[in-house]
Amino acid sequence: MHSLRLGDLTRLTKAFSRLLATAGAAILSSQPLWADPYRITAGDSVILTISGVEAPVETMVDTDGEVRIGQIGGVAIAGMTLNEAEETLAQEMLARGLYVDPQVSVVITAYAPVIVAGDVGSPGRHDYFPGMTVASAVAISGGSVAGSVNRIEVTRARALASSQMREANLKIAAAVAKLARVRAQLAGDEARVELTSELAALLPSAAAVDLDRLIEGEAEVLASERERSVTLLAFWDEEIKTITHQAANFDDRIEAQRAISEVYLKALEDARSLQERGLQTSTRVSDAVENEATARSKILELETAKLNATRAISSAERERASYLTEQREAALGEQNELLAELDTLRVEYDRAAELTALLSGGQTGALLDESSVVVDYALQSSRPGRSEGAALTPNSPIFPGETLIVAVRPVGSDLNQ
Numbered sequence: 001m002h003s004l005r006l007g008d009l010t011r012l013t014k015a016f017s018r019l020l021a022t023a024g025a026a027i028l029s030s031q032p033l034w035a036d037p038y039r040i041t042a043g044d045s046v047i048l049t050i051s052g053v054e055a056p057v058e059t060m061v062d063t064d065g066e067v068r069i070g071q072i073g074g075v076a077i078a079g080m081t082l083n084e085a086e087e088t089l090a091q092e093m094l095a096r097g098l099y100v101d102p103q104v105s106v107v108i109t110a111y112a113p114v115i116v117a118g119d120v121g122s123p124g125r126h127d128y129f130p131g132m133t134v135a136s137a138v139a140i141s142g143g144s145v146a147g148s149v150n151r152i153e154v155t156r157a158r159a160l161a162s163s164q165m166r167e168a169n170l171k172i173a174a175a176v177a178k179l180a181r182v183r184a185q186l187a188g189d190e191a192r193v194e195l196t197s198e199l200a201a202l203l204p205s206a207a208a209v210d211l212d213r214l215i216e217g218e219a220e221v222l223a224s225e226r227e228r229s230v231t232l233l234a235f236w237d238e239e240i241k242t243i244t245h246q247a248a249n250f251d252d253r254i255e256a257q258r259a260i261s262e263v264y265l266k267a268l269e270d271a272r273s274l275q276e277r278g279l280q281t282s283t284r285v286s287d288a289v290e291n292e293a294t295a296r297s298k299i300l301e302l303e304t305a306k307l308n309a310t311r312a313i314s315s316a317e318r319e320r321a322s323y324l325t326e327q328r329e330a331a332l333g334e335q336n337e338l339l340a341e342l343d344t345l346r347v348e349y350d351r352a353a354e355l356t357a358l359l360s361g362g363q364t365g366a367l368l369d370e371s372s373v374v375v376d377y378a379l380q381s382s383r384p385g386r387s388e389g390a391a392l393t394p395n396s397p398i399f400p401g402e403t404l405i406v407a408v409r410p411v412g413s414d415l416n417q
Contacts, residue, residue: 003091010162016405017143032235036083037081037083038081038082038083038108038399039079039080039081039383040061040065040077040078040079040080040085040106040108041061041065041078041112041382041383041399041400041401042061042062042063042064042065042078042080042112042382042401043060043061043078043111043112043113043329043400043401044060044061044108044110044111044112044400044401045059045061045108045109045110045111046059046061046067046106046107046108046109047057047106047107047109048067048069048089048101048104048105048106049104049105049107050089050093050099050103050105051099051101051102051103051104052099054101057069058109061077061078061112062074064076064078065078065079066076069089069090070215071096071098072092072093072096072098075088075089075092076088076355078382079383079384082106082107082108085106086104086105086106086172087103089104089105089106089364090102090103097183097328111127111128111129111130111400111401112128112401113125113126113127113128113400113401114126114128114132114398114399114400114401114402114403114404115402115403115404116137116138116140116141116403116406117403117404117405118405118406118407119144119375119406119407119408120138120141120142120143120144120406121142121143121144122141122142123141124141126140126141127140128398128399128400131397132397132398132399133394133395133396133397133398134377134392134393134394134395134396134398134404135394135395136398137398137404138394138404138406141406144375144406144408145404157355158356158357158359158360160200161352161356161359162352162356163354164201164339164348164355165349165352165353165356166208168204168345168346168348168349169203169204169205169208169209169349169353170208170209171345172202172203172204172342172345172346172349173203173206173211173214174211174214174238175338175342175345176199176200176202176203176214176342176398177193177211177215177217177218178197178218178334178338178340179199179335179339179342180193180194180195180196180199180215180218180336181193181218181219181221181222182331182334182336184330184337185222185225185327185331186328186331189226191281192219193215193219194215194220194224195211195215196301202342202346204346204349204353212298224387228261229323229327232323233320233323233324236317236319236320236323237320238317239312239316240313240317240320243309243312243313243316244309244313246309247306247309247310247313250302250305250309251306253302254299254302254303255305256381257295257298257299257302258299260295260298261292261295261296261298261299263295264291264292264294264295265292265295267288267291267292268285268288268289268291268292269285269286271285271287271288272285272288289385306373312363334411343344374408374409375395375406375407375408376406376407376408376409377392377393377404377406377407378404378405378407379392379403379404379405380390380402380403380405381397381401381402381403382401383399383401386399386402
């Protein structure tokens with residue numbers, strides 16, 4: 001039986017450890033193992049077992065690609081296979097005169113993380129596992145933007161946009177019906193509320209609303225307004241007619257009172273003439289003066305009453321004319337407000353219609369259709385030959401420490417745009 005030296009035992013232990021690590025990696029991944037030996041990269045965590053040293057050394061390959069060992073310092077091992085790293089470390093220890101025939105075992109305990117950037121759900125650093133591919137890297141980062149679009153959310157957004165479009169269309173129809181009523185009001189008492197071709201052209205979707213019901217409703221409003229106007233105008237007309245009749249009666253009464261006043265004036269003149277001849281007493285003359293003055297006073301009262309009646313007629317006529325003017329100005333103002341409202345509602349409708357179209361068959365719909373988008377992959381790596389523009393597919397392998405960039409674009413677009 002051959003005896004084992006300490007160096008032989010160390011080499012067997014090292015080989016056995018690498019076998020266990022390789023077996024574990026194969027169990028964790030369904031992907032094939034690397035065709036070439038794995039090369040260490042910055043960020044890898046390793047355990048160094050050195051002959052003659054009881055405690056293994058746990059360390060990480062730093063950004064310079066080195067591992068740091070007490071009494072030796074930093075030793076660059078990035079880019080090396082495990083065997084090459086072990087040989088390099090052993091040579092460094094031998095050169096320093098610290099060990100005689102040093103035996104070193106290097107075992108990777110954790111791989112450097114990968115970075116996934118671009119159009120993915122959760123870009124950033126992710127733990128590496130043996131056998132990782134482009135597809136699995138994208139998966140653990142939340143999937144591509146195209147795949148992360150939630151169909152239920154899109155359906156809800158489309159339903160909301162469609163509802164907003166219908167609501168805007170209904171508001172437009174209501175405003176158009178009101179505009180038809182206002183224009184009939186401005187056209188005169190005989191005009192009817194009708195949906196002209198000009199007004200119908202303002203409706204985005206006439207078939208989606210009950211226009212007849214809206215027009216009938218506005219016709220009822222106009223009929224009510226006209227009935228109220230007829231009542232008010234009839235009141236003023238009757239008032240003016242009554243006062244005019246009273247004013248005419250005042251003319252007759254004033255004429256009669258003037259005749260009476262002339263009689264009293266003649267009686268006063270006769271009484272004074274008789275008084276001058278001593279045939280009439282002063283009492284009779286005083287009575288004649290009083291009667292003549294009373295007759296003139298009544299004439300003044302009747303003339304004042306006639307003047308007041310004339311003023312009342314003028315006031316009623318002004319109120320009637322002012323009412324008609326205010327009615328027309330109010331109708332014109334409402335017409336302008338409705339036209340401005342229609343402009344605003346049309347903008348709302350167009351915006352909702354555009355959003356509905358986008359969600360139904362535009363860019364978002366395209367993202368949900370895998371045949372309508374292209375997912376491009378790019379790689380950044382410090383490993384030789386890994387960043388030279390080689391085409392990547394979902395099955396391409398990803399190595400620790402590498403950065404995968406994902407870009408989603410519609411079919412036919414240029415990624416460089």
